[in-house]
Amino acid sequence: MITGAAYGIGRATAALFAREGARLTVTDIQGEPLLAFADELRETGVDVETVIGDVSREDDARRMITAATERFGRLDVLVANAGIIPLGDVQEMTAAAWDDVMAIDGRGMFLSCKFGIEAMLATGGGSIVCLSSISGVAGQKRQAAYGPAKFVATGLAKHLAIEWADRGIRVNAVAPGTITTERVNQMRDEPGGAEYLAAVEAQHPMGRMGEPAEVASAIAFLASDDASFITGAVLPVDGGYLAQ
Template identity: 35%
Template sequence: MSFEHSVCIVTGATSGIGRAVAEELASRGALLVLVGRDLSKGQSLVTALAARGTESIFVAVDLADRKAPALIQMQALERFGRIDVLVNNAGLLINGTALECTDADWDRVLDINLSAAFRLSREILPTFLKQGAGSIVNVASDWALMGAKGATAYCVSKAALAQLTRCMALDYSTQGIRVNAVCPSDTDTPMLDLAYEGDDREWKIQTLAASIPMARVARVEEVAKVVVFVASSDASFMTGALIPVDGGTSAQ
């Protein structure tokens, strides 16, 4: 499963699953376009990857900015001349039931988790069509496949991302473009700190683990390896798939 000379864009790349995906792709020879909001963290990641022999650039943008997709693609093409993989990983969780979710909360979560992935995919698709090849992997959630309490906007955004995945996969299935989604359950990332109030992180992890058949939360590298497999040519007959990485949660 080599990505030698493949150019891969990863959003939300400076922490959590996004960083693990970037590191896994780097270990397999990819050239990386890393996207995030924090320039300092981005530059640190570029430096760390360079020390391992990986060439990468960091594009500091807020994906809510409608100009962000064009900037990301422009910098990718100027530096590397092509794009082979897009990983839409950036995401936002704001807790709240329907009564607790404000218009601002709803708009922000839907914009980052769904619309930003749509806009960036729409920007990159003509390049994939010109090349006759390309792979998009959307990082959704097990909550795209089932309901959950207290996170209405997040669940809706991830379910819609799953449907976006299916629709794009069907639209471009005969043109060399594959579109899939990976659906992780609770994973040991900074976002996990938002799952419950309070500062006792170990208690949070144990509480979440109790609801998972495998009795633990996922490690970021476990999710990243699935994302990278789905993005790779080893998954050449997979498109429109929603792949749970959830310790058995969706099997219940």
């Protein structure tokens, strides 16, 4: 199951998993693009279940997991990807904006993992990959709400890995740098966004931003049996950003 699969990293991950032969449950709050994407996958012969919902709502998060287990009988992999990226410093961010990002990026990831683990325990284990960020490992300017929310993803991966390692459930995270998702590209049209992105791009030692497919490859590795002795890890996919 991949949350936030209509666009960006979630979409790229679903496409890669489909090419690898996975049976997919894809979810998003944006119904029209999600359903259109699922139809594209089905045209290639992929078995796909779709759930439109909000990961921050407990009933929706539970319904997503239930849809996967009822359709396919089990949940082997959960990619907790859904999130929003507000841009602003602590003076610019409102309390309402803080609550929004913490609800989706924080509470939503907690709920996805909670119900995902419940399903995995019933069938002997599985693998969870949480989407963190370089902002969830180190400080960045103008990430006063998003960065702390991504520290939730980092913390969940570490704590849940320890809680469930002896029950066959691995929990890891990826920490992407700045990736050319639709959301990041939209920042160019926001106040200060173009200047912010130019500065951030220059901070990546490889001299460019990453592509969604590059993050998807890291997620697929952590989800797979090739990473069978890896849990509690936070894997940077950041062009060297965090190595500085």
